[in-house]
Amino acid sequence: MIFAMPNKPGEFSRFDFPETLPAPIKGIWAILRNNEMLTWPEKVKFAIGLLPAMVGGQPYVEAQDGLTVSEWMKKQGVPDRVNDEVFIAMSKALNFINPDELSMQCILIALNRFVQEKHGSKMAFLDGNPPERLCMPIVDHIRSRGGEVRLNSRIKKIELNPDGTVKHFALSDGTQITGDAYVCATPVDIFKLLVPQEWSEITYFKKLEKLVGVPVINVHIWFDRKLNNTYDHLLFSRYLSFKCLCRHVSNPFNAGVGLCSCRRMDWSK
Ligand SMILES: Cc1cc2nc3c(=O)[nH]c(=O)nc-3n(C[C@H](O)[C@H](O)[C@H](O)COP(=O)(O)OP(=O)(O)OC[C@H]3O[C@@H](n4cnc5c(N)ncnc54)[C@H](O)[C@@H]3O)c2cc1C
Incomplete structure (x- = not known):
């Protein structure tokens, strides 16, 4: 993990997770070898605080979902400066929100990948622009199996049968799409507007109320x-x-x- 440093333009602070070391030594090594950003007492407290997460595995990670990143850091005795220097940036990179809003589970899933897997911290970039290098291969695959991909086809309404199941998707150009199964994968704020009134009291859909998109x-x-x-x-x-x-x-x-x-x-x- 490489951090740009606000007060030192052009300089970077690194956390390197050596491939050759086993977990959790790899994680502790990365923290203690960090340059520039953290002081020695901060690094030691940070490493001790993260230790249960590094050895506790998936069950521990899942159990942290009720705590925000900031709450978890306080509970583990990690200094505030670590939160400010490391976790504001990580929380924004992972979910576009701040550590006092983000679930610690989210951070630990990412960190544990760096610590537990040999190539966990490796980054990969597309070798071209996303429409050509990501979307077109998916479209080609769908078409090769006899499927159809239509662009600029906005769903206007999800029409229902009397029993509450989907009758068809009504598109804004007047077309009706019918199928054996229906998947709606629009962003959450748009999906909330599309959910039929008849479904609004179903517990599954009621949970959508708490989901809000983050403008980016x-x-x-x-x-x-x-x-x-x-x-x-x-x-x-x-x-x-x-x-x-x-x-x-x-x-x-x-x-x-x-x-x-x-x-x-x-x-x-
Ligand atoms: C700045 C940024 C950087 C990111 N970087 C990474 C990264 O490096 N790696 C990574 O893995 N993820 C990254 N993500 C996250 C990733 O882009 C999303 O998780 C992913 O695109 C979500 O895919 P999706 O298909 O669920 O939704 P989306 O990609 O949002 O697709 C929703 C689609 O629904 C369509 N739509 C909207 N309304 C309608 C309607 N009424 N009818 C029909 N269609 C409609 C939209 O046009 C859109 O094409 C990044 C996200 C952002 C914003």
Whole structure:
């Protein structure tokens, strides 16, 4: 994990998880070897605090779902500065929200992957733009099996049978889509608007009330040259989360691409 440092532009603080060490030594090593960001007392308290998570495995991770990241850090005696320096950035990178809102389970799932798996902290980037390199192979696969993919086809209403099952999806162009099974995978705020009135009292759908989308701005910056002094990696930062690709696929030697994901920001933190 590599963190951009707000007070030292162009410098980075690293947590390296060596492949050769077993868990949990790998995690403790990563924390104690961290450079620049944390003091020795902070590193020691952080490592001791995380130890139960590193040895407790999946059952321990799942049991932490009731606590926010900030609450868990307090319970484990991890200094506030670790929360501010490390977990504001991690919480925003994982879920676009702050540590006092995010479930600790979410952080521990990610951290345990880094600690338990040999290549758990390896980052991979698409070798091109997502429509071509991610979406088109999926579309090709569906079409090769006789399926159909329609773009610009917005669902306007989920029409029901008298028994409450789906009759058809009504699209905004007037088309009706019928099928053996129906899946609606729109973002949650849109799905909440589409859920038929008749389903609103069903417990399963009632739980949707608590789900809210997080507004996120995503900015891609394309440079006409290689970026110096950075990594081909995810860079955590309290303010922004950067994904940097220092090589451009079509021109690996001369051009560089920086992808920058910009999250909802509270500038006071
Ligand atoms: C800035 C950012 C960076 C991210 N980085 C990563 C990453 O590095 N790695 C990773 O694994 N994940 C990443 N994610 C998360 C990942 O993008 C999402 O988890 C994933 O895209 C969710 O997929 P989905 O199909 O559930 O929803 P979406 O991708 O949101 O797809 C929902 C689809 O529903 C369509 N739709 C909306 N309304 C209607 C309607 N009425 N009728 C029909 N269709 C409709 C939309 O057009 C959209 O195509 C990132 C997310 C963001 C915002």
